[in-house]
Amino acid sequence: MSTGFRIIKNCCTGGARTGKVFTSHGPVSTPVFAPVGSQATVKTLATLDLERIGTDMILANTYHLYLRPGVEVIEKLGGLHKFMSWPHAILTDSGGYQIFSMEGLRRVDDSGVVFRSHIDGSQHRITPQSAIKYQESLGADIIMVLDECPSPVGKFDFIKRSMERTHLWAEICLDSKKDSDQALFAITQGGLYPELRRRSARVLTSMGFDGYAIGGLSLGEPKQLTMNMVELTVPLLPEEKPRYLMGVGSPEDIIKGVERGIDIFDSALPTQVARRGALFTRRGRINIRNAAYRNVAGPVDSECSCYTCQNYSAGYLHHLLRCREMLGYRLATIHNLSFMQGLMRDIRDAICDGTFNAFRDSFFACYKTSDEAVRISQRKKWRQSRKRRDMNRS
């Protein structure tokens, strides 16, 4: 495979490291945050927007693209890079997370999983073999094994059986994969059980993948537990392979993940909250829809050099989001992703300079994180609204 990984610098205290993942669509500097483009578009943004923000890699969802427009359509149109006019690195997930996070009919056994489309309720079947085949057709630079992704608060026996199935599927995925320029990453599971997390890391690393992800976390469990699982998994992963913490993407969690040795992050959070008006600043999140911003002539963040802050006032953004104008969603997304890319650059620079710990401390001294209780209740509400939507659709 042409995808490789080189560590440039390790932090002398703690696990943080900076490096480069090499792909046939260019190198990706790590730690990296990959914005989510589920339907072959990072919502509201064009290629040029993403490039201006300094994006090296994005994530696309096999589940969504399989349903619409169909993997065969994208293959006919020259693969995912050409389809979405994105010449840089792409990572695709296998579909596991989406299938297992949806409500409604779903049947899983060792050979694969039968699920219903959230669009029209039609029935589909995905297997470890087909998950690899689809991702090969899409042609992403990094592809993922099919995993069973249960709620982390499940009972021990359930999580154990599910983890063992993930291991079985990982082996099938590895065997199914053709020689190609694509890197295949395994996904460690095990819920919130340290014993299972450790076993998953040991079993999967023994198979020899191009990289290792930590999956099944950041699904509503307390953040301290997420980080505990990361802490005990990372030391069991090979140092010379990239480590990917799936679905983690708040600024504070990324810094904590980097500190514990994570190289790759993805999350829809920065783009999703942007569309609701929540914008990142060095002092924490603000909500631009609040009446306080109505008359603000200055930018959202005076220290920010993004297109939004350089050209538009906070008052104008407030107006656009209050009016549900699409430009508002785009300008907010540009701002949040610029913040994320700036954060990742600062993190990499700090690791290179040997000042990561000081950077982390000064970040947290300034950045007001969301209250844990508020966060969990908001997430619950959001998941319930998603459930209602999925049920109405099917």
Place this chain on the structure above:
Amino acid sequence: MSTGFRIIKNCCTGGARTGKVFTSHGPVSTPVFAPVGSQATVKTLATLDLERIGTDMILANTYHLYLRPGVEVIEKLGGLHKFMSWPHAILTDSGGYQIFSMEGLRRVDDSGVVFRSHIDGSQHRITPQSAIKYQESLGADIIMVLDECPSPVGKFDFIKRSMERTHLWAEICLDSKKDSDQALFAITQGGLYPELRRRSARVLTSMGFDGYAIGGLSLGEPKQLTMNMVELTVPLLPEEKPRYLMGVGSPEDIIKGVERGIDIFDSALPTQVARRGALFTRRGRINIRNAAYRNVAGPVDSECSCYTCQNYSAGYLHHLLRCREMLGYRLATIHNLSFMQGLMRDIRDAICDGTFNAFRDSFFACYKTSDEAVRISQRKKWRQSRKRRDMNRS
């Protein structure tokens, strides 16, 4: 006033002419098409997008901005140009069209009109004096008198009374206007009655405005009648002043308007239909949502040099619009507005070169226009859905 008009060339046969409107935000080459940015944003586009497309002038709606965010907010934030970060020319309508095209409670007398907000049902009153005051606060380069804009199919006596009120209001607007860099245009009315149309042109031109609009047309009447009214009005307008046909914006109607001596056009049509997937090409409109485009690897229009056609396939646009992805709406809007700007450039060049008639003929030989019956039925459906929306909101 610093806004002036210079004719560069008259067509030797027919009324077409090319020129320049000078504003304190730069010159505008005519014939010009102004995209509509009702809420201080041409839907989905940022300043940079509009500039790349070659946009000289946009239209914003006083009615919408008065309601949200409020004229005083925009004034505080430095005026409309600064608010929306648009350094080029802006034209604002007075609000008349919106107020009179909305369903629901509305009371009009010679002093002004009381209406209800489509957002929250709150009651407001606008007068000719306040329409000018608001437009002065917004600071557009070209502002419009408050007019009563009745349905063109109204009875003679009703249309006559309404026209006389428009004349009365026009005089009050002229008197209310402070000395400034803003140009004030009058709006001729008179429904589909030639006698009233002629009288309106005579009365208003005798008052001495900076330019003259033809209003109250393109509201569902057969297109031939629209053009008949234009044909009989234009000869009565002063040659040295710009002529503006309000609400007209399909490619075919613009060419017909130019032929009859119109300099300025505005319409939400190109942006509105774009968001429904209707894209302009030299051969007519296509609907990119049709299944036929699913697998098309080439651009929407191989002769088009817009950002969309240069970077994305028709198949990708089809996918985005089917999935209701916001990027799709933006790419479609960029394409349609690029088409319109290209058309206006071609029109101006042809007039300059003395080849306008040949250009018009070759355009119509190639461009398949929408069937009149289909067009009217579609417009009726659209207006009904708007009525339902307005009623649900209030």
